[in-house]
Amino acid sequence: MLEIEGLSVRYGAVEAVGNLGFTVPKGSITVLLGANGAGKSSTLNAISGLAPSRGRIALNGAELGGLPPEEIVRRGVALCPEGRRVFPSLSVADNLHLGGAVHAKGEELARRTEAELDRFPILRERYHQKAGLLSGGEQQMLAVARALMSAPRLLLLDEPSLGLAPKVVEQVFGLISGLRTQGITILLVEQNAERALEIADHGYVLQSGALVLSGSGRELAESPLIRDAYLAG
Amino acid sequence: MDFFLQQLLNAVSLGGIYALLALGLAVVFSIVALINFAHGELMTVAGYVLFVCILYAVPLPIAVVAAIAAAAVAAAATERLAFRPMRRADPTSLMLTSFAVSAILKVLFQNGISARPKPVPLPPDLSGTLTFGPVRLGTVPLASILVTCLSLFALTLFLKRTVMGKAMRAAAEDFQVLRLMGIRANRVIAAAFALSGMLAGISAALWVAQRGSVDPLMGFVPVLKAFVASVIGGLGSLSGAVAGGFALGIAEVLFQAYLPDAALPFRDAFVLGFVVLLLLWRPDGLIPARTGRRS
Numbered sequence: 326m327l328e329i330e331g332l333s334v335r336y337g338a339v340e341a342v343g344n345l346g347f348t349v350p351k352g353s354i355t356v357l358l359g360a361n362g363a364g365k366s367s368t369l370n371a372i373s374g375l376a377p378s379r380g381r382i383a384l385n386g387a388e389l390g391g392l393p394p395e396e397i398v399r400r401g402v403a404l405c406p407e408g409r410r411v412f413p414s415l416s417v418a419d420n421l422h423l424g425g426a427v428h429a430k431g432e433e434l435a436r437r438t439e440a441e442l443d444r445f446p447i448l449r450e451r452y453h454q455k456a457g458l459l460s461g462g463e464q465q466m467l468a469v470a471r472a473l474m475s476a477p478r479l480l481l482l483d484e485p486s487l488g489l490a491p492k493v494v495e496q497v498f499g500l501i502s503g504l505r506t507q508g509i510t511i512l513l514v515e516q517n518a519e520r521a522l523e524i525a526d527h528g529y530v531l532q533s534g535a536l537v538l539s540g541s542g543r544e545l546a547e548s549p550l551i552r553d554a555y556l557a558g
Numbered sequence: 559m560d561f562f563l564q565q566l567l568n569a570v571s572l573g574g575i576y577a578l579l580a581l582g583l584a585v586v587f588s589i590v591a592l593i594n595f596a597h598g599e600l601m602t603v604a605g606y607v608l609f610v611c612i613l614y615a616v617p618l619p620i621a622v623v624a625a626i627a628a629a630a631v632a633a634a635a636t637e638r639l640a641f642r643p644m645r646r647a648d649p650t651s652l653m654l655t656s657f658a659v660s661a662i663l664k665v666l667f668q669n670g671i672s673a674r675p676k677p678v679p680l681p682p683d684l685s686g687t688l689t690f691g692p693v694r695l696g697t698v699p700l701a702s703i704l705v706t707c708l709s710l711f712a713l714t715l716f717l718k719r720t721v722m723g724k725a726m727r728a729a730a731e732d733f734q735v736l737r738l739m740g741i742r743a744n745r746v747i748a749a750a751f752a753l754s755g756m757l758a759g760i761s762a763a764l765w766v767a768q769r770g771s772v773d774p775l776m777g778f779v780p781v782l783k784a785f786v787a788s789v790i791g792g793l794g795s796l797s798g799a800v801a802g803g804f805a806l807g808i809a810e811v812l813f814q815a816y817l818p819d820a821a822l823p824f825r826d827a828f829v830l831g832f833v834v835l836l837l838l839w840r841p842d843g844l845i846p847a848r849t850g851r852r853s
């Protein structure tokens with residue numbers, strides 16, 4: 326579904342990603358692993374149009390490279406950014422509304438909101454509260470729900486488990502598996518390699534902006550490199 | 559009692575004008591980190607439209623609407639022609655751009671219209687006073703307060719109920735993420751400028767109603783006051799701009815009314831001293847803005 330070839334992302338003189346290539350098959354969960362600064366977030370930012378990049382980024386054969394973020398989300402690629410980044414002074418309702426505002430109108434917008442509130446009942450309870458008052462886990466739910474309001478075909482998730490309590494992390498990973506069964510393709514960036522590989526179909530490992538390892542979730546979970554570097558025994 | 563009420567009325571009406579002006583600055587600043595010193599010239603545009611309309615005996619309500627619309631269009635035009643090409647520039651370059659826009663517009667007014675003030679006579683029934691029992695109050699300040707309240711109410715509705723209003727509030731907090739939602743950055747920025755122009759137009763109508771004339775430099779003093787007001791309130795914070803505007807307007811009028819005669823020439827020093835005290839007490843302003851990420 327998503328094909329990436331020769332992708333480079335530079336910030337001034339610093340090359341965050343160099344000549345990266347990988348694919349995300351339709352209907353799969355694909356995970357990008359790597360240490361801090363390996364270029365995972367830069368890759369997601371390049372796909373969603375936030376970071377300037379060179380190389381080929383193609384969604385179902387159509388080139389996305391060079392398009393602004395406003396256009397890329399219209400093509401069906403939504404990014405749920407690192408650190409959740411909900412709009413803190415806006416209510417949960419307004420956050421969701423903005424997520425869907427340009428993609429659906431009137432009844433369809435209401436139907437999508439209702440669907441997300443069914444998916445995340447906690448957001449229904451908090452519906453009129455300011456997003457900044459939610460707990461970290463609730464804000465993560467809101468960030469995912471807001472991204473889903475655009476009804477994406479491909480969902481990019483950047484560190485959704487970061488800074489969450491273990492119980493909430495379980496919920497988040499359960500949710501991601503659930504999204505795949507609804508036909509949404511997922512590209513996941515995670516620090517929590519162990520949990521991520523359990524739900525992933527494919528994985529890629531980045532180091533200093535380059536690909537060093539790839540394989541199925543199970544293969545990677547058993548590879549010595551991953552076991553030493555990320556799973557700590 | 560009569561004197562006090564009259565001064566209070568003047569204070570609140572001047573504060574309201576400052577509040578609308580400061581809001582105009584804040585709406586743009588909160589989204590693109592630009593302190594638009596050409597804001598005063600938007601007022602001047604509205605002032606001249608008002609002058610021309612009244613010259614040709616256009617009914618006052620239509621003249622006012624035309625003036626406000628002209629300021630909004632002028633604001634959107636400066637965005638498109640001057641500020642959009644500078645979008646990726648740092649805040650200092652943006653501010654210098656706004657000085658350039660301001661200087662160009664002033665010269666255009668001076669050479670294209672006149673360097674001298676032009677009279678904008680108000681209908682006689684607006685320039686009198688209203689009597690409430692023992693108290694007589696000026697019609698213009700009363701109308702000014704009414705217009706300010708209506709404008710603030712309409713602005714609040716717009717920001718809270720419409721998609722564009724919500725998008726502007728979201729853009730002030732995290733513009734990048736707003737773009738990820740598919741909302742076009744250019745459209746939000748253009749709308750913010752147009753809104754800021756409308757606020758300048760409304761303030762201009764109230765300002766001209768109190769002074770009775772327009773001239774090419776009329777925007778300079780109010781935009782300076784609006785800048786001070788938005789700093790007092792918290793730069794980029796909308797509710798702060800309103801609080802700062804009222805604080806400044808009320809301070810000015812009350813110092814003017816109650817300072818001893820010997821100290822009156824130094825009124826501005828007293829007002830600015832009051833501003834310094836406010837900032838010592840609250841360095842980030844009365845109601846600081848949340849600092850968000852900007853694109």
